[in-house]
Amino acid sequence: MKTEKNLPRNPSSIKTRFAVKFLQAMNKMNKRKNPSTSMAVKYKRYQFIRAAATSSMASAVGPRRAWSRAVLRKMRNHTAIHRFPMNNKTRTTRRFPITRRKRSSILRGNPRQEDDLGFGQEDDLRGLVPGGQGMDFCRLLSETAHYIKCLKTQVQVMTNVLHHYST
Amino acid sequence: MGSEEIGDRRNNSSFLNCPSSLMARNSISDNVARMSMCSEMNPFYSSGWDTIVSGDQTGNYLGNSCMVHENEFGNPHYQVVLENHTMGSSSHLVHFTSDSSLLVDMVQKIPSFGSGSFSEMVSQNSEDGALGALLNGKRKRKNVEEEQQKDQTGNTSELPKEEEKKNVSNKQAAKQAKSNSNGVEPSKEDYILVRAKRGQATNSHSLAERVRREKISERMRLLQELVPGCNKITGKAVMLDEIINYVQSLQQQVEFLSMKLATVNPELNVDIERLLSKDLLHPRGGNANAPGISPGLSSSHAFPGLPHGTINGFPGTASVVENGDVEIVTEIGILVSSNQELKHLSGITGFMGWPAGIWWILDVERSKFETAPMHHEDELVARGCSMRA
Numbered sequence: 001m002k003t004e005k006n007l008p009r010n011p012s013s014i015k016t017r018f019a020v021k022f023l024q025a026m027n028k029m030n031k032r033k034n035p036s037t038s039m040a041v042k043y044k045r046y047q048f049i050r051a052a053a054t055s056s057m058a059s060a061v062g063p064r065r066a067w068s069r070a071v072l073r074k075m076r077n078h079t080a081i082h083r084f085p086m087n088n089k090t091r092t093t094r095r096f097p098i099t100r101r102k103r104s105s106i107l108r109g110n111p112r113q114e115d116d117l118g119f120g121q122e123d124d125l126r127g128l129v130p131g132g133q134g135m136d137f138c139r140l141l142s143e144t145a146h147y148i149k150c151l152k153t154q155v156q157v158m159t160n161v162l163h164h165y166s167t
Numbered sequence: 168m169g170s171e172e173i174g175d176r177r178n179n180s181s182f183l184n185c186p187s188s189l190m191a192r193n194s195i196s197d198n199v200a201r202m203s204m205c206s207e208m209n210p211f212y213s214s215g216w217d218t219i220v221s222g223d224q225t226g227n228y229l230g231n232s233c234m235v236h237e238n239e240f241g242n243p244h245y246q247v248v249l250e251n252h253t254m255g256s257s258s259h260l261v262h263f264t265s266d267s268s269l270l271v272d273m274v275q276k277i278p279s280f281g282s283g284s285f286s287e288m289v290s291q292n293s294e295d296g297a298l299g300a301l302l303n304g305k306r307k308r309k310n311v312e313e314e315q316q317k318d319q320t321g322n323t324s325e326l327p328k329e330e331e332k333k334n335v336s337n338k339q340a341a342k343q344a345k346s347n348s349n350g351v352e353p354s355k356e357d358y359i360l361v362r363a364k365r366g367q368a369t370n371s372h373s374l375a376e377r378v379r380r381e382k383i384s385e386r387m388r389l390l391q392e393l394v395p396g397c398n399k400i401t402g403k404a405v406m407l408d409e410i411i412n413y414v415q416s417l418q419q420q421v422e423f424l425s426m427k428l429a430t431v432n433p434e435l436n437v438d439i440e441r442l443l444s445k446d447l448l449h450p451r452g453g454n455a456n457a458p459g460i461s462p463g464l465s466s467s468h469a470f471p472g473l474p475h476g477t478i479n480g481f482p483g484t485a486s487v488v489e490n491g492d493v494e495i496v497t498e499i500g501i502l503v504s505s506n507q508e509l510k511h512l513s514g515i516t517g518f519m520g521w522p523a524g525i526w527w528i529l530d531v532e533r534s535k536f537e538t539a540p541m542h543h544e545d546e547l548v549a550r551g552c553s554m555r556a
Contacts, residue, residue: 026428046429053425121407128414138379141386144410148393151417158424165431 014060015153021056022157025049051075057154067143070131 010016029048058071125140126132129147132140367373387406391397394413400406 042429046426049425049428050422053421121404121411124411125407125414128411128418138382138386141383141390144414145386145389145393148390148410148414148417151414151421155417155420155424158421158428162424162428162431165428 014150015157017060018057018150018153019157019161021060022053023161025052025056026161053154053158057150061146061150065143065146066135066139067130067132067147074130 026049029045029052054071055075058068058075061068063069063072122137122140125144126135129140129144132143135143367377387403390410391400391406394409397406397409400409
């Protein structure tokens with residue numbers, strides 16, 4: 001009875017998947033050499049942990065969401081670039097493609113699709129959410145909602161891990 | 168069951184093949200029948216038809232635009248499966264398992280079901296959908312009105328055919344659009360059928376605009392529930408500001424936590440299951456822990472050039488930088504001010520909102536590191552300043 005309580009309630013939720021992958025990455029990192037903790041090493045570890053958090057979150061979500069696909073694509077490109085630095089074809093950047101709605105409204109000359117109310121908020125949001133460049137506003141909002149949920153769980157898990165490490 | 172009671176009009180074969188086990192049991196579904204024209208077909212899915220049908224006592228159905236709820240196959244709920252392509256002339260109507268007395272009413276109401284019940288059904292259903300369905304709905308209404316003007320019983324056999332043809336093409340478009348959007352929304356899907364209210368334009372463009380606006384406002388409502396402290400906010404601009412601030416602060420929190428994790432001395436080979444059980448049994452909110460983090464930061468590994476206890480206050484950072492360059496001071500000033508704004512606006516109290524890069528800004532070995540994170544901080548600053556402009 002007591003041992004049942006120790007198991008996570010939903011073993012396949014995004015939270016547990018992310019926690020497992022993140023901890024695996026941490027273990028892998030800790031298995032490496034353990035030199036003196038100089039600033040350079042700390043900074044490298046910080047970078048690694050940040051990348052591990054983002055990529056394990058994205059892979060826990062899977063390819064069902066546009067933002068997770070964008071993150072995974074970025075990771076793949078990043079590793080490809082680092083391995084084959086001379087190959088420029090692996091870089092795929094999507095910078096502000098004009099979506100269908102914007103094109104039609106531009107052609108007609110009327111700003112019917114104005115949703116950012118002139119403050120540039122829509123562009124800000126696109127910059128924040130990964131993969132937000134190529135979507136229309138409606139889809140951007142739903143991606144943002146899911147992204148916020150996942151960020152929250154990420155923060156929760158990492159706080160717990162940190163707390164566990166420091167006690 | 169009731170299949171034998173159906174008149175000759177609906178004798179087209181596959182009506183009668185419905186297994187009785189799939190017949191509706193409850194009162195709502197007594198008026199609704201399940202049509203099994205094709206066994207393999209389920210092109211359209213709808214969840215809203217549950218509520219729609221409940222509003223309609225006689226269970227009238229609009230043959231051309233109903234859709235099937237995918238999840239309910241095999242359930243004892245009623246199921247409505249409609250296949251336009253294979254229907255015969257008058258065959259796109261359902262057969263009912265109710266009494267024969269009801270059947271008589273239904274027969275006579277068939278011509279008019281499009282106008283009355285359809286719009287009722289439609290107006291109750293406000294889920295996401297495709298544009299083609301709008302045109303579908305509009306054209307359907309027009310056809311039904313034409314029907315009513317003509318001889319009702321005589322021409323019903325012909326008109327449904329025309330409607331079918333038109334609606335087939337419309338449904339194809341709707342189906343494609345729907346299947347496109349199916350991957351986006353995990354929730355139940357169908358297309359929106361909107362009726363123009365009194366005094367509103369019925370232009371297809373304005374209808375589409377209205378649909379789009381409804382979608383967007385629905386998403387904004389969802390986001391309002393996600394972002395804390397946004398219950399009283401009305402208005403898209405302020406709401407978007409809050410959302411952007413919240414996302415930024417969450418990202419900063421992640422960076423901060425990863426920085427903290429990097430500085431903590433790790434235990435080797437942590438047992439994952441043990442950690443998991445502890446993690447999920449004693450969850451701690453990220454914000455609740457934050458006040459504990461920042462004093463902890465000052466007490467843990469002392470960074471070179473960083474006096475003890477200076478991180479706790481914003482004014483304290485100025486004293487740290489006396490050895491640094493002028494540009495570092497200005498950078499910190501900007502970062503501090505932007506963070507104060509963010510903190511003020513996002514309403515997340517307790518979390519200092521320190522950007523992750525600040526500790527290595529103060530580091531004397533800063534030149535060795537890449538400047539990529541610094542650019543990220545600059546972007547944040549620039550964005551924060553531009554938002555307030």
